[in-house]
Amino acid sequence: MTTLEPRLQQCETATLSIATPAPDRLRSWPSPRRPLLREIVDFFAVLVNRSIDSLPLAHALHRRALARLEYTEVPLAVGARADLDGLRIAFLTDLHVGSFLDEATLLGICEDVVRQKPDLICLGGDLVNSRPEEIELLDGPLRALRAPLGVYAVPGNHDHRWIADMGAWQDYLESRGVEVLANRGRRIARGSGSFWLCGVDDLTDGRPDMRRALVGRLPGEPTVMLAHQPDHFPEAAGFGVDLVLSGHTHGGQVKLMGWAPISHTRHGFVDGGFEDNGSRLYVSRGVGTTVLPLRVGTRPEIPFIRLVAARAATSGC
Numbered sequence: 001m002t003t004l005e006p007r008l009q010q011c012e013t014a015t016l017s018i019a020t021p022a023p024d025r026l027r028s029w030p031s032p033r034r035p036l037l038r039e040i041v042d043f044f045a046v047l048v049n050r051s052i053d054s055l056p057l058a059h060a061l062h063r064r065a066l067a068r069l070e071y072t073e074v075p076l077a078v079g080a081r082a083d084l085d086g087l088r089i090a091f092l093t094d095l096h097v098g099s100f101l102d103e104a105t106l107l108g109i110c111e112d113v114v115r116q117k118p119d120l121i122c123l124g125g126d127l128v129n130s131r132p133e134e135i136e137l138l139d140g141p142l143r144a145l146r147a148p149l150g151v152y153a154v155p156g157n158h159d160h161r162w163i164a165d166m167g168a169w170q171d172y173l174e175s176r177g178v179e180v181l182a183n184r185g186r187r188i189a190r191g192s193g194s195f196w197l198c199g200v201d202d203l204t205d206g207r208p209d210m211r212r213a214l215v216g217r218l219p220g221e222p223t224v225m226l227a228h229q230p231d232h233f234p235e236a237a238g239f240g241v242d243l244v245l246s247g248h249t250h251g252g253q254v255k256l257m258g259w260a261p262i263s264h265t266r267h268g269f270v271d272g273g274f275e276d277n278g279s280r281l282y283v284s285r286g287v288g289t290t291v292l293p294l295r296v297g298t299r300p301e302i303p304f305i306r307l308v309a310a311r312a313a314t315s316g317c
Helices: 036-053 056-066 103-115 132-144 157-162 166-174 210-214 230-238
Strands: 070-077 088-092 120-123 151-153 184-190 193-199 223-226 243-246 272-276 279-283 301-308
Touching (some): 103 132, 210 230, 230 243
Parallel strands (some): 120 151, 193 223
């Protein structure tokens, strides 16, 4: 576990109250202004991605990477709430379907997740990669994802960038049984226990609103937040969120002697667990890849978050 330094000042953790409720429908926002160099790099990255995607060898390399898919058990202490003890959340993120990952392969992964009987399934964004039509490849896999306490999702930067109408993206997911939690939350009950599950819109391409996401949370209620980019964590820790689940980084995708030349995080949240003042972040290495159909020094991952009552807890995530 890595601890943030310096410690962030703890913000008010009581139930937040604002006049306007969180909207139920996602919006598409104007593309954020990016430096010209960033736009040029992104243009050539997509060009390379699409060119390599046409090569049979690329798909073979991606299948080889997926053969090392790791299912990680991540315990999280939840106080003395015995009814939540043992509840498991499967977290799938960064599928990037369409580039190197086809529908049949993803369907097999989703069916494997369901066979492991999680109580809850969450999707952490970047479901598509670089073409709007890739969303159609999610039809079978999304229909296969079922869990007793539901299936939930937040959008990522690739979803925002390549899907023209994010309201339609939300409709597509929800018509297939996946509830989208972008700047809103819901209570997940098990027996007499409960926790607040919420999500925020993407940090760079969406309009995240953490206050709205926390409206409805009860004082002292455990809180799990879905946030595609891990750099949401400092703000979430300030609001006393117990656990943030993120992806976005692919664990670096390419690591050289443990170092990731490209990490997509300003705070060093590349992969694994981090902690600040009682709040925890878990950054999944994700399932898919982008630009290149391979991983070096970092395996694809689907973490299973297991809630542990204090009487049985030995460690946090």
